[in-house]
Amino acid sequence: MDVETKIKEDMRGLGCESDIKISLAYQLYIHLIDEKLMYDTEYCYNKDIDALYIVARPSKNEKMNIYVPIPTSEDISMDKINEMQENLCTIETGPAINLAFTEADSTTVIYSFTKGLIERQNVEKAAANRNERRSFINSELKKNKNNILNDAMNGGIVDEDDCMILE
Template identity: 70%
Template sequence: MDVEVKIKEDMKKLGCKCEKKISLAYFLYIYLVDQKLMYDTEYCYNKDIDTLYVVAKPNRNDKLNIYVPVPTNQDVSMDLINVLQENLCTVETGPSINLAFIESDFTTVIYTFTKGLAERPSADATSLMRQKEERRSFINSELKKNKSAILNEALNGGVVDDDDCQVLE
């Protein structure tokens, strides 16, 4: 029996029914074994989130890393990454997950996402920070435009017209 056929049959036996997921996981498995020369490489399936993934060690004494194949035409959100981390990460693998983005020509780029490095601000907080930054930028640009006039007024004592003043009693 052909190696590819056997591995894909094993992946089906794990519970995955999607041919595309099986093909991507097979390619990632072969990529990690043959090109990256990883150790203890195994393919796994999580039925709760219907995900085929590969675990492997980059070096003989490293801990297992999780590699999830993702086609480049699939949208990836922080929610998806959180779901993958919560369902796949263990004490043995740690809080990191590697997404292996695979192009149609099988070009592969791997990105690592580690849970807990920094809290992601909410959309409202991000919007508020952006507004503050825009305001700060506007004020700085106005100060730069009027720098010479402001300095001149400050050096000359800031003459005020009588029309601008009110007498309070």
């Protein structure tokens, strides 16, 4: 039995039934060992979220990092990332999770997501806030249009309190 078959059987033995997830995890596992030269590299499975992932140390003295293989063809939402963080992150690994987006030709790009840095605002809410600000500015401009034009034409009025005389 060759090494690839043995590793893939071990991954299946953890409880993962998906051939695609096993293949992606195997590619990532080899990538982290051979190309990234990671330490203490292990594959793990979380049945609650059906995720096969890799834990590894970038150097001997660093903490364990979590790497989740994701095919580039899969759409992934912030809710899914939050779910992975909730189920995979531990005190030992910290609040970060690394998503390893893998292309069909084995090209792998890794992005880190750290929980708790900032909550991303809902797209609809952000658009509503932007529109509300625009409406407020437009109404203020319309309300003060005559004063703004008058000040622009006459150079404006400067109160003595606004000026400081330099001697």
